[in-house]
Amino acid sequence: MKQSLLQIYDARVAAGTLHADAAQRAVLPLMERIRTELEAPVKKPGLFGLFAKPPETVRGLYLWGGVGRGKSMLMDLFCGAVEVPKRRVHFHAFMQEVQAQIEAARRAKTEDALLPVAKAIAAEVRLLCFDEMQITDIADAMIVGRLFDELFKRGVTVVTTSNRVPEDLYKNGLNRQLFLPFIGIIRAELEVQEIVSENDYRQHRLSGAQVYFTPLGRPATEAMTALWEELSGHDDSAVLRLEVKGREVVIPHFHNGVGRATFWDLCAAALGPADYLAIAGAVRVLMIDDIPHLSSSNFNEAKRFVTLIDTLYEAKVRLICSAAEEPERLYIEGEGSFEFERTASRLREMQSADWARD
Template sequence: MSHDNLKVFPSVRERYDALVLAGDIDADPAQQHLADRFDLLIRELATTRLATKSSALGWLFSRRAPRREIIKGLYIHGDVGRGKTMLMDMFHQLVPAKRKRRAHFIDFMADVHERINAHRQALKNGDTKQDDPIPPVADALAEQAWVLSFDEFTVTDIADAMILSRLFRALFERGVVLVATSNVEPDNLYRDGLNRQLFLPFVELLKAHVDVVNLDARTDYRLEKLNRLPVYLSPLDEDTSRLMDEAWHAATAGATVAPNSLKVKGHTVVIPLAAPHTAAARFTFADLCSKPLGAADYTAIIQHYRTIFIDAVPVLDHPRRNEAKRFITLIDILYDHNVHVVISAAASPDKLYVAKSGTEAFEFDRTASRLFEMQSEEYLAAAGKLEAVVEARSAGV
């Protein structure tokens, strides 16, 4: 695409202004500034693509080629619900790069660990002689995507923390451009984490390859646009149990319901109730969060089931922080993949985690915000389930 042809693509600012004009969102100066900043990055990426087009993969994958000037990506941080993901998704849709990838950061790191494990198995089997898995993994990732866009960039796992510096140094050396959203600024990533001093070189590396932008929008737009639907039910009592059962019957629509299981990385994930023909599954909170499950397990579940019921989410506190951490991961994945979720809980989303200290208390603000938004008509329409919810309403749910 030539620079002139770029004009056929609406810019992020043009797309944003159209939403304002349609009344879908309110104009916000901080969001407008970020939209303009995304457009600057798009123009820079388009110009660089022109300069390297004749060399195919060119300098991106050639260690012997002359080093080009670094293209700095964007790291956008700010409170929940300020529009970070909305604007990043506009950028991702409009950036004229064929090799681009948009992922939740948890999903991306699960993919990285899987690739590393596959390389180690290949080394064990004698299929490769390269001891270090990072270079070939970086090669594969960079060949897949020149522009990487991450939602909810957060680091809470020591296994992730220990490989990020080497992995991203290799990706940046291969010309990969990073765009990310986060609730925290780079200096607060992996805050209070184990052996954090070993993680700090990654923070400096990150800041050298991105421009850091604080999206200080004036309000939480998610809460403004809420239109509650009966998909989050509390407190936990007989009425809530009845409504959950009625919603389940509406969602399964007479389909055969039976237990099922999935094989995920050598272990079994039990699905207590599953209706494969309607892609619906039902769990208790304990099924999903009191067992040693992780992001890969939750991702496997949503690849088979697009309507998830979760019964009996309790109020959580610091002694149950491991369950809270799993619940945070679970909701992130469900939200990011637009899964339709019906939940019964002991309290409203903003009162589910009562501890005031620790990483989980900080991160649960995002979870509460997402649980609120997952009740909105807009979210349910995006999940393709609005008609089913309306039918459930007419049945008395």
């Protein structure tokens, strides 16, 4: 007999892979309802396949709450247990794909470029599971309402996590009045549920843990990899691609809001404040490998690194890194070394167990 989501959850608690949390358990009956309705037999079409209609859309779930409350874990548990055609994807990555497909349809002179994209998605899945729904890009904001309306019409169910209540999506965004109907669609098609937990499990995993490893070498690399595997659940990571003003910014490893890249990935390329803002908006934890000694010989990379750290600091992104020296000795000579003192101070502060708590 198939286990319920509560039984799966409790088994993991008993095995020691999860900690029991009343707020998390309260969400599981809502997910079980969606699972049951999705897996119910679909009515067959009429005689000779005439009058065939898409399956009735099952009302989905919009699960929101603070960082580290277990939203992504619950969604993964749910998605793994549901036996229907499905896809689990980070929301930002999904919208990047949609934008690329719409652009391809426009180049092909398709009259309504969005419609074939929605039809293709609905032909492949009945369930879309999104991690971290957030809208920061005006291009996404202008199409997301109609896209989801077309998906819901075609029987696609959506389960998504977010750090924001729906009314705060695309807050203060350009032409936000054109986006507001999407909030109504969310409220109509998804059950909106806040997960209220006193526990921040992502912080607990890092609380008291070393998050700055020096000097560079095998021990630092192994320590970084061990933390990455713990934070990513030993899951295969995806590449996060962010489009910023026509450029592509790439985080080579990404899973559930945790990104990992090298210093050279982030600071050797010609990236600027807008790129780093996009990264800070897409991740909750960023791991940076192989920060070298900084000096006049790599001045441009050092300047970008200062901008990156300032951006992560202001956005309260949790930082884990490996570096050639302690922060105060990373940049001790050459132009810019004096100004680096503030960056060193921030790097030191960001090592605190209390850093980035809500």
